[in-house]
Amino acid sequence: MSSSSFLLKNCTLFIDDKITYNANLLIVHGKIHSIHEDDELDIDVETWDMQGKYVFPGFVDIHVHGAHGQTFNSSSVEIWEDIMLAHALAGSTTLLPTVMTDTKPNMLQALAVGTDLNRQGRVAGIHLEGPYLNFEQRGAHDAKDLLLPQDDFIESLRDYFHAIKLVTLAPELEGMSSLIQTLHAHQIIVSAGHSVANAQVIERSKQIGLSHFTHLWSGQTLLTKHGPWRNLGLIDIALSSENMTAEMIADGFHLPEELVKIAYRCLGKDRLCLISDASAGTGLPQESHFVMGSSEGIVKEGVALSVCGNSFCGSTSFLTDIFRFCVHKAGIPIAEAVQMATSTPAKIIGIDHIVGRIEPGRNADLLIMNEDLTVYSVLQQGVKVKEKIRSYDST
Template sequence: MIHAGPGQTRTGPVLICRGSVSRDCPHGPVPIDAGGCLVSPGLVDIHVHGALGHDLTEPDQAAWRRALEAHLHAGTTTVLATLASTGPAEMAAALATATGLIAGQQAPTLAGVHLEGPCLAPEQRGAHDSAHLRSASEVLRELTPLPEALRMVTLAPELPGADALISYLAGQGVRVSAGHSSATPEHLARARRLGLSHLAHLWSGQSALTRPALHRLPGLLEASLASTELTAEVIADGHHLPAALLTIALRCLGPDRLCLVSDATAGTGLAPGSAFRTGASTGRVHNGYAATDDHTSLCGSVTPLAVTVARMRELTGASVDDVVTMATATPARAVGLYPRKGSLLPGADGDVVLFGPDLSVRAVVLGGRPVTGVLPDGDR
């Protein structure tokens, strides 16, 4: 039982019985004094590629467990393992690794897989390896039958064959996200009707306003900000987006539709100068960020989700409740895990983060069991 004081993210005790939040417990719960900390649901990261030199496209279960444990110690108690574009065999092997870990209950924070690619627009590919981008029809064949662990796919909805892929995925209960895309508002509206419900990292890999003649034509970015139903992501690591853009995103979508994500790569927790792999691409760690070897594109982040919670508050002035919501309830809803994840409602998993007054992580609880240690964030 975790005791929280008034005025905090959670007021009053949080009772966890046999791994779940409960109204009562007949087993004599052990009290834990939060010591003036903010009590939050465990953080939910739906866009994370790895940590400590381990990329989640690796087919090695031990590598996955080390990366997931690193994020757990940093406050992330629920993860969608995000696979950057790679070859068909490598993608299938990584999906099989995730399925095995979940079936064997060997990775308690792993909630499924998020495929970021390989059905992406070449001109918006960012750090994705162009040699491993594939057509929607190829990806549809690769995902038939549907891999058990698959929960989300980010794709470019304007590409030929994307309609059939979106319909198939949405019909199977997989969340579909638009990203690394040059889609127009018309493309996005059609994809929304077919079941697309989410938008990957705003301002990163999105087409924007053009003026080919007299009239201005909005791109995917403007359509994203104007949307009234879609959820969307921002990477608030202090490097991807300045304060003004984060503020615009929050004002347009609000905390109930805007998700904080880390986009953390295998470079997370490594020293500046370290090289790492993400999908079929390589990146290098710099002072608080990662970039491609030619330094022409950011290559994910090296920042755990909890650090983006504090930075979102610093950069936008958003309330503590709002920034916590964007890292808990909102991403959990976006991928169909709420209220079991991202909440402290009765019946939710007993995942808790204790934040200090500066929103630094002081303690992590997973399924009612304390977790110790905090992952270095690279520049704080």
């Protein structure tokens, strides 16, 4: 599918919560030109018969660390490109590469790569997860690299504010209010994560720019009791919130199907998005070791674990794997699960006018799936995503 104009015929097309059967999608110069429900189209272009296959917008992953042993904490453009390709082949045509807590030089070098790729229009922006996280809820983030907002690292970050689209932080840390206000002023989405913030802190932070919650139930406190009194955990605050958005790693490990159902019922398809949180272990065999920031992980029992075994270290899933779990295991209607992987995350980071929907004038970023929700083909700007074949000089 590389012609300047072609027709995808006999598609099962998903546009928001509407499903159109036997639809025909005309692609011209890498963009969606028009949608037709008439089988008798008098258009002289190359035609591809989809035979009823599902055609979705390309998935949008706003929390993704890596794949195949590599992460976006790297300073290598080639490594970033390899990770992007791996996720594109799996159906995620738009990424918010996530740089996690690491040494200051490593984070800044990774941010520089992401900023250049963002300037070229190759990534939607950058998600910075850390280093301003709570020690108690740090998960796989290395404690020695955690910082407080008073640190001069913030000044170094300013050079990358135009590319950073999302920052995960613990709003209860001393001096955090000023940082939240600064990020919000630069139109950066501020998310509470790896945090022990109580309801009062979240409400105050919401008033100055906090709008999102990072990976529900992961790095979040739970309900506790002191005598007869119940103190809300961060997860309770997130699920009962109004107008705020959230993300979940619905891989069957971070969240079993019961918790996925609870999050979906509380927040719905318009405020809850699916993320992969894919680690460097994604795509690696069992017992493989890998590095995430300044932390080490291992692929074990179907998921990524820190080597000490005390926490998850990201997932080993692509976003299409998460999507399948939501539909097949958690029973979320397929059209709504599609929105949670496309238009909802796109809206959260402010790019829903560009990606996340099948609509004339938008880029032809499309995910074509079989009835069992396995990937059949992926298009980026109307071109089929293919494996990159490298040639190595053997001399």
